[in-house]
Amino acid sequence: MSQQTDPIGLFDSGVGGLTVMREIVKSLPHENLVYLGDTARLPYGDKSPSAIVQFSLENADFLMQQKIKLLIVACHTACAHAIEILQNTLPIPVLGVKSPGSQDLIAATKTGHVAVLATASTISSGAFQTYLQAQHLQVYPIACPLFAPLVEEGLQYHPATKLIAEYYLTPLKDSKVDAILLACTHYPLIAPVIQEILGPAVRLIEPARSLSLEVLELLRSQNLLNPGSSYPPEYRFFATSDPEKFCRASKIFFPLPIKKVLLA
């Protein structure tokens, strides 16, 4: 039986999911959080679906041992391939970035023409396309495998990044697309470049914001919100490989200093 003071668990293939965690911190400042970065096997974006399902189950298993009350799948690739399996397997609620991002996208578009930017694996899964097309939207799926490595190199403002963004966004020029889902945890950091290329009329959707409100609502409905009597909350970080590197790489993704990362 879950307790209000039990932590929320999040996992991602690496540090990118910290952009999800930072939204959770903003919306739910009293919650204890446990984050797992599967750095031994990143990136997920170019792995096979069966491998991603297996990794996701193992990550969930590790977090369950930390007695979490709710699991957030902070990796879009893992969501695309494994969210239903996790929801059907785990005895606690499982939320991901897929559903809130899609909802926001549907709400944002006026033309009915939308784009989804994601890793190669997320795009190949067809998960977003199937869902959005069922809502009668015209969908432009675009795999952007270089965005995450560019962000991890700290080159999000480098002219090369703008050239590569222009290359990826070519299919959207002269289209009616007016809303774009940033369906990878790294992409919020590249949003200003995308906005500059496509102009201010295009809405960029970062799913983590809506997800954090969904988490708040779910915990409230199940009477599992942490009353926060032991404020400040505890944030714990685990990595499956090279915790020091996780610590260094986390800086651009998370606003608070991360001092300790343990090997999972």
Added chain:
Amino acid sequence: MSQQTDPIGLFDSGVGGLTVMREIVKSLPHENLVYLGDTARLPYGDKSPSAIVQFSLENADFLMQQKIKLLIVACHTACAHAIEILQNTLPIPVLGVKSPGSQDLIAATKTGHVAVLATASTISSGAFQTYLQAQHLQVYPIACPLFAPLVEEGLQYHPATKLIAEYYLTPLKDSKVDAILLACTHYPLIAPVIQEILGPAVRLIEPARSLSLEVLELLRSQNLLNPGSSYPPEYRFFATSDPEKFCRASKIFFPLPIKKVLLA
């Protein structure tokens, strides 16, 4: 006991090692070859040393089951961390890209100032730096984590790649460096861009060429050269994940069509 007709085995984290295999094919056209791409766990460039040692031992084990007479470690990151362990463990000769590349670099420089371009993990290992500094060379180690993803996107001739190459090569401007080791299997495909930036006076070293001559010499000395009576030789390809993707991605790395890739 190895036979002359036994295959040579090669492994890499993915398709990049095919740039090594193509040099082996050129120098040793009668040899049967077995290639293993560890696509389930690529890239090695950002993994921990202990993980890379474990992956390397597992890859070697798989190739030993294919009854290889010689193992080539076609991945620089695996060489940097695991070549000695493999050489001390396996009952067959093990050659890697590290030693021939370094020898060529030493032979090529006149100023005694050299650079090594490689993945973050290879550079962090210090393997090349230690060896080259012991030869009284002034070494500029440069991690270039974006080069491999750019090549895999087929963007080696894109203007963004030139900008990123200029960014990485900044420390070499106004230096006395006259020879550069391309210590990653993907980098030969980016060599023209590097050459254009640094000018024709700088020698770019691709270790696979010397390695293939070293393999020829070693097999000849042990009377293990394939006499080639069953020409053409057999080339077999294995991938630890998504063989179809390996097949598609192989095109820019290998001059012959690869029709069949098996799951390892």
